[in-house]
Amino acid sequence: MTFSLLLFYLFALVLIGAALAVVSVRNSVHAALFLVLAFFTSAGIWLLLHAEFLAITLVLVYVGAVMVLFLFVVMMLDVKAQPVKHSGQQYLPVAIGVALLMLAEVIALVGVGELDDGGGIQDGAAIAGLSNIEWLGHALFSDYILPFEIAAVILTVAIIAAVALTLRHRPNVRTQSAPAQSAVSASERVRLVNLPSSTAKGQTP
């Protein structure tokens, strides 16, 4: 047994445990944190597959940014542990159906990989003799530049739409103007006035 196989079993065990905990713990903050753990361990498994870029991006984007915002929202809510009312039993048939469908898809995907002529999934980076990230960069920016750009445009549109939806121009709101604050000089704020003393010189009040 090699070290990486040992690591794979460790990651897989933690991943399954964390994924189960996400749907079974009562406290929603704990559930979000278990989701973070699940993302992190699956990134570990991807690293074992030499998919370095994907693994680090998963940690960077999902763990570093998306889940932080998730936690933000969850913490703002009232996060008392949910009492067990009906523990979601009416959703059980749907859940089982979705789970079976996903299982079938995964098995089909594994089958496609096995049917491949090389007896496994081809590693494009290894064939090209590049590191994973270099190969991905070349592939994305040469062969798949159009889908890549379309995805970028869609995301930009989404950002603009989100800003446009939340931006409200309210009249009569007092706001600060940072450039004006920075450009202020002492003469505009303080006026030094020379007042004559109310008592004569040498006389104590």
Place this chain on the structure above:
Amino acid sequence: MMELFTLVWSWLHTEQPLSVFVFTMIKIALVVLPLTIAVAFYSLWERKVIGWMQVRKGPVYVGKGWLQPFADVFKLLFKELVIPAKANGFLFLLAPMLTLVPSFAAWAVIPFDAQLVISNSNVGLLYLLAMTSMGVYGIILAGWASNSKYAFLGAMRSAAQVVSYEIAMGFALVGVLIAAGSLNLSKIVLAQAGNTGVFEWFWLPLLPLFVIYFLAGVAETNRAPFDVAEGESEIVAGFHVEYSGSAFALFFLAEYANMILISFLASILFLGGWLSPFPQSFIPQDASWLWLPIKDGWWWLLLKANVFAFLYLWLRATYPRYRYDQIMRLGWKVFIPITIVWVLVAGVMVYGGWLVAGA
């Protein structure tokens, strides 16, 4: 004795699970232990430097001041760890560890010299960005689990600030990787090698990114003048207001380890890492050890990192705290536009052949 050493050494290089584990642990210990000691003395240096800048002496009593960090550590370790009654006990204790782990894990890809690195990863730069962005979890959880308004406000401020400045920091790193053509930190340093020494480094062509990277690093570590997350005058001590004893010590350790990390990164990415600032023609090529200090080596990296570490303290002693909305304005409206423009400029410079890596 020598034979035993050779035997152990060759066993460590075998591919068995146990030997890989032990060898990795030894390498990690060789980085983490000096780092912990550096954190201890950095805190002493901070108090000394700020003291001198304010015409005071700083710590002078415990071992003439030199043993003050150890006195602090033992005081914190022996103090009671108070867990507030309404706090979420498990998360309250988990939060300091979640802050500490990423700040130490990031050191795995730091190259100290040409071959002196734990993991010479091809995605080193992205890994660093991922690790520094994970430190925010400890802060958010500490603020929430404490069940205190001050702590929660501090955590919210800190999370928003870290997420905002991460973008400017990420763009600064994009400029570096465009210039170097690699995400591997060792290759980034080697891309700054050249005949004219100090003028080959990236600080010159990427000057705006260099300044913004370090300032965003100061904001990312929640240090003065960007330390609203623990602004004493407004929210007592921010996210760690409820912490005492060893749990507080962990937050302290993580914060200072992060500061030293940012200092090292700024030196590696923009000031040529372990490279010597002297031009190649200036350095005699004979093997005499007399010339060793001005040749390339880890001592240069330590020196450069020390300059940035000092800069942290200098900033803290010099500037008053930023107002919270001004911090956000600086991050979003000043730093991010400048970095976006300069990423384009860096791209043009590389495309036009004005900036050649490793030339």
